[in-house]
Amino acid sequence: xxxxxxxxxxxxxxxxxxxxxxxxxxxxxxxxxxxxxxxxxxxxxxxxxxxxxxxxxxxxxxxxxxxxxxxxxxxxxxxxxxxxxxxxxxxxxxxxxxxxxxxxxxxxxxxxxxxxxxxxxxxxxxxxxxxxxxxxxxxxxxxxxxxxxxxxxxxxxxxxxxxxxxxxxxxxxxxxxxxxxxxxxxxxxxxxxxxxxxxxxxxxxxxxxxxxxxxxxxxxxxxxxxxxxxxxxxxxxxxxxxxxxxxxxxxxxxxxxxxxxxxxxxxxxxxxxxxxxxxxxxxxxxxxxxxxxxxxxxxxxxxxxx
Numbered sequence: 093x094x095x096x097x098x099x100x101x102x103x104x105x106x107x108x109x110x111x112x113x114x115x116x117x118x119x120x121x122x123x124x125x126x127x128x129x130x131x132x133x134x135x136x137x138x139x140x141x142x143x144x145x146x147x148x149x150x151x152x153x154x155x156x157x158x159x160x161x162x163x164x165x166x167x168x169x170x171x172x173x174x175x176x177x178x179x180x181x182x183x184x185x186x187x188x189x190x191x192x193x194x195x196x197x198x199x200x201x202x203x204x205x206x207x208x209x210x211x212x213x214x215x216x217x218x219x220x221x222x223x224x225x226x227x228x229x230x231x232x233x234x235x236x237x238x239x240x241x242x243x244x245x246x247x248x249x250x251x252x253x254x255x256x257x258x259x260x261x262x263x264x265x266x267x268x269x270x271x272x273x274x275x276x277x278x279x280x281x282x283x284x285x286x287x288x289x290x291x292x293x294x295x296x297x298x299x300x301x302x303x304x305x306x307x308x309x310x311x312x313x314x315x316x317x318x319x320x321x322x323x324x325x326x327x328x329x330x331x332x333x334x335x336x337x338x339x340x341x342x343x344x345x346x347x348x349x350x351x352x353x354x355x356x357x358x359x360x361x362x363x364x365x366x367x368x369x370x371x372x373x374x375x376x377x378x379x380x381x382x383x384x385x386x387x388x389x390x391x392x393x394x395x396x397x398x
Contacts (some may be wrong), residue, residue, distance in 0.1 A: 093169045093172070093175075093321045094301070095116065095120055096111060096208065096298060096299065096301075096304065097112060098178050098212040098227075098296060099111040099175060099176060099177060099178065100175070100176040100216050100217050101174060101175045102174040102176075103167060103173065103189060103216075103247075104171055104172075104173045104234075105156075105171075105184045106127070106128040106139065107124055107126070107127050107128075108127075108141070108166060108219075109122040109124050109125060109165060110212075111124055111318065112164050112165075114174070114299060114304045115165065115304070115392075116169075117165075118162075118166050119166030119167050119168050119169070119170075120166065120167045120169060120172065122164060122165050122166075122167055123146070123149060123164060123398060124147070124149040124152060124153055124165055124196055125143055125251055126142065126143055126144065126217070126219055126395070127141065127142055127144060127152065128142075129141060129142035130143055131342060133378065134219040134221065136217060136218035141219055141229070143184040143214075143219070144246075146383050147383075149165070149234070150228070151326060153165060155267065156376050161329050171370040175236075177210070177271050178210025178211050178212045178298075179207060179210040179214050179229075180217070181210065181211050182206075182210050183206075184210045184310045185215060186371070187308075191226060191291050192215075192226065192228075194288055194289070196209060198241060198250060199241055202241040202244075202285030203237065204230065204237055204238050205234065205236050205263045207233065207372070208230060208231045208233075208234040209228070209229065209231075210228075210230075210231070210298070211227065211228060211229065212227045213225070213226075213227035217264035224292075225291065225292045226291055226292070226293035227244050227293070228293050228295055229298050229299065230295055230296070231297075231298050231299070231300050232299060232300030233300075235295065235298075238295055239284055239295055240283075242283060242286055243283045246260055250261075251287065251288060252287035252288070255285065255287075256286055259276060259279070260272070261277050262279075262285075266350070267350045268349075268351045268385070269385065269388065269389040270389055271338050272277055272302050274391065274396065275351075278355055278392065278397060282298075296329075297327075297329035297331075299324075299327075299329075299330065300374055307346075308371040308372045310369025310370055310371040310376055311369060311370045311371075312367055312369055313367075313369060313397070314367070315366070315367055315368070315374070316365070316366070317363070317364070318338040318339060318365070319363050319364075319393070320339035320342060320361070320364070321338040321339070321353075321359065321360065321361050321362075322338075322356045322357065322361075324336035324356050324358065325354075325356065325358050326349070328355070331348070331350070332344070332347055332348045332378075333347040333352060333353040333354070333355070334346055334347075335356060335390075337349075340377065341374075341375050342368070342374075342377050343373060344376050345364055345366070345376070345377045345378075346378050346379070347366075347378075347379040347380050347390060348378070348379070348381070348385075349379055349380030349385040351385070352389065352390040355395075356392040357392070357394075359390070360392065360393070360395065361394050362392055363378070364390045365380060365388050365389055366378050366380070366388045368386075
């Protein structure tokens with residue numbers, strides 16, 4: 093079963109999961125997002141659902157299906173009865189939702205192939221609420237092209253940038269270890285967020301199939317704070333965000349916190365704090381070892397000094 097980040101699936105119990113990894117050696121690595129509930133606030137296909145936050149999802153599965161709980165949720169493939177593909181869902185949504193249609197037309201009109209786009213999150217499974225954001229997926233190298241197109245669209249008025257109230261909402265939701273001003277300095281240049289007809293959306297990176305390869309697992313080796321130079325950031329908007337480093341000991345950073353995706357460019361000096369892992373390829377620094385990433389961060393020293 094070929095599933096990757098941003099895909100969703102439903103089990104025979106009606107539980108809906110978001111795929112959270114590219115490789116699945118011991119069950120589909122994912123996070124439980126929605127469960128059937130007669131009093132649930134969302135509805136699709138005549139069934140009501142309740143959305144679970146991160147902690148609630150783990151509590152639910154520890155009671156209902158504890159053998160599926162690991163660092164992520166690991167669901168046996170034979171338990172899956174339905175899969176949701178972002179690219180397939182987009183074809184229908186672009187016909188029925190004018191906001192989605194506008195994003196598609198903007199990107200496709202400037203050269204991003206339709207088959208390299210998708211929609212994920214609540215809209216993928218038909219459980220969006222009136223105020224739901226649009227989680228727009230672009231696959232592989234086309235993501236970088238899409239981001240540049242979005243930047244031009246915002247500069248010429250085709251799309252809107254975020255207002256300060258929306259930025260503050262994002263900041264308060266993420267609760268990062270950096271101040272709001274520093275957060276904004278980093279976020280403004282990332283260029284992966286916008287507004288369409290008053291709705292917030294972001295461009296989410298997902299690897300093309302041919303870009304997927306297993307990542308060696310690591311063994312924790314203690315907390316560390318480092319300064320290093322970024323030599324490659326091709327997957328800095330992936331999940332995890334990956335930065336290859338010029339550093340005497342640490343070869344790479346993996347960030348599982350979305351706050352620090354796209355945080356630094358190749359050639360920039362960075363400061364990062366997280367947890368070291370020993371892997372077969374050398375030392376790795378992991379940022380976002382907890383949901384809130386307390387005491388962990390990445391900042392571009394080059395950007396801050398400029």
